[in-house]
Structure formats: structure tokens, C-alpha cells
Amino acid sequence: VSAGPASPGSPRIRPAGVDDLAVLVRFNAALALETEGKTLDLEVCSRGVLKAFADPDRLRYWVAESDGSTEVVGQAAVTREWSDWRAGWVWWFQSVYVVPRSRQRGVFRALHGAIRRVARASDDVVGLRLYVEEQNHRAQQTYRGLGMRPGGYVVYEEIWPERFGGQGDGSSPE
């Protein structure tokens, strides 16, 4: 899926492919450590990303390449939720990460914009959502800055670490 043209000087956004596996795993590990103090099992995460590539209906990734180079500096993924109330899909952002040295230069703005354009072009998508850690104020400011507003929900969960060899802290990976 084409994510649309980038304006001059902005990062190039493209769907991720198997060649990006190592970068996506590295970014996911950095994201988990930075935002939740969690050390991901890289083998499990690789398996998770590969399963998504094999079946993009599970999760679809986009990456941002820095202006004028093919270096990947950011990622975002989308998972879907069927809204019976609205008879359409809600796209959920997941695994949002930009490398520290490229922050506050519009990388996530470009990822969000490209993904939003694809969603807007799909008649059966009714909106965008995401969940974010309560303490992650920078990310919350970012989402606000892009026009999103708190949905008014609290996330409840019951995660089973023995199913994926996780750390048993009862919390979910991003």
C-alpha cells in the first residue's frame, strides 16, 4: 500500500518489509525499555514481527526513513478493531517509536499523516485510536498535537506470560 507522497524535507514513509525485521525488533526493545522499563525477549519479539509480516491482518508496520537517506528512524504499526456500533474498523496505532536523535522533527507527524491518509482512503475505517502509558506525557502531548483526544477509557487486562515466555510481571508488551 502506498502511503502517499512526502513533502520535501520530510521523512519518507513506507510500509515495512521482512528486510526491516532487525530494525523493528531493535526499536520494539528500545520502546519497551524506555517507556515501561521492560526488557523484551528478542526471540519472542522477532517471532511476533515475522508472524505479522506473514499475516498483515494481525499487524501492519510502516517505517520512516530520514530525509535523503534510507536509514530507518521511526516506526508505527496498526492493528484493527471492528466497531459494531459504527459498522466499521477502528485502526489502533501500536509500537510507536522514533529514535532519540530524530525526535521533535516531525517524524511521527509524518508516520501518523501517512497512516491516516491510508485509513481515510478506506471507506470502512471509522477512526483511529491508541493506548498510551499514563506517565508517558511526551507521547500524550504528541497525540494531542496531532489532533487526537483522550478517549475516556481505562485499559484493563489479564496477560498470561507463560504463553509467550514473558517475565511474569502481569503487564502487556506495547
Ligand SMILES: CC(C)(COP(=O)(O)OP(=O)(O)OC[C@H]1O[C@@H](n2cnc3c(N)ncnc32)[C@H](O)[C@@H]1OP(=O)(O)O)[C@@H](O)C(=O)NCCC(=O)NCCS
Ligand atoms: C512520542 C514520539 C513517538 C514522538 O515522535 P516525534 O517524531 O518526536 O514527534 P513529532 O516531531 O512528529 O511531533 C509531532 C507533534 O507532537 C508534539 N510533540 C512532539 N514531541 C513533543 C514533546 N517532547 N513535548 C511536547 N509536544 C511534543 C508537537 O505538537 C509536535 O508537532 P510540532 O513539532 O509541529 O509542534 C517519540 O518521542 C518517541 O519515540 N518516544 C519514545 C517512545 C514512545 O513514547 N512511544 C509512544 C508509546 S505510546
